[in-house]
Amino acid sequence: MFITRKAEFSASHVCRNPDWSDAENEEVYGAAANPHGHGHNYVVEVTVEGEPDPVTGMVRDLKEIKDLVNAEVVEPFDHRFLNKEVAPFDKTIPTAENIALEIWKRLDGRLTNGSSRLHAVRLHETSDFSVEVRR
């Protein structure tokens, strides 16, 4: 069984590879290459896989997931310019793909409890584009 908890954060980013020319960056990232940055209301879905506990009837206490996601993702990312304020995005381009992977790395291992564990991280950058990292 899978249980999913949603969280939101708003942040700005710029997608540019410093080894490429302006024209190359523009071609790959379009408007997202604007060096001044731009922002999104990101929505992250964290999915844990497991079976309901026979005593509590829950796969996992949702508050535990909420608190971890708040501490590891929402607090450090919300209302930040990711490239300038949140490691590793000073070195890694903060595409939705890389942000989702970073969220996965921050959560994986910390949601393992008995037979339940992190299954997927899905990051929605807009209503038309999302990225999923899963086991």
Place this chain on the structure above:
Amino acid sequence: MNPVLVTASRRYKFSASHRLHSPLLSDEENRELFGKCNNPFGHGHNYEVEVSVRGEIDPQSGRVVDMASLDRLVLRLIVDRYDHRYLNEELSEFRTEIPTTENVGRQIEKRLAEAWPFVHPALEGIRVFETERNMIEVEHCQADKPKRINE
């Protein structure tokens, strides 16, 4: 698990009309089975298609797919073909097949799979939303994907 394998999903929209009617059933049976969707004049929806691709994150771009190329592909093959059309009468694939969401989804997956120009990433599957409440999902079967037991 290889954590660098990532699925990216992109949504596209088209508006089209259709009518659900099976030539194998009587008019009364069609009315009973399809209800309002059997209205002889057809009716329309704002469809949304979610295309999911799966691959490694390119270390240079930080992306799984070149979004502009994917957009061009889906616009050319799907949106331009279906947008503002009466599916039953204007699309050859629905002369013989009833344009249910299931069949629309199967046709979209087939068209994308046949023309898929990328070595990486792979087409993972598609989802078609006929309304906010009706959605069907078509997985793309790949030769290298292990089949499920009982399949």
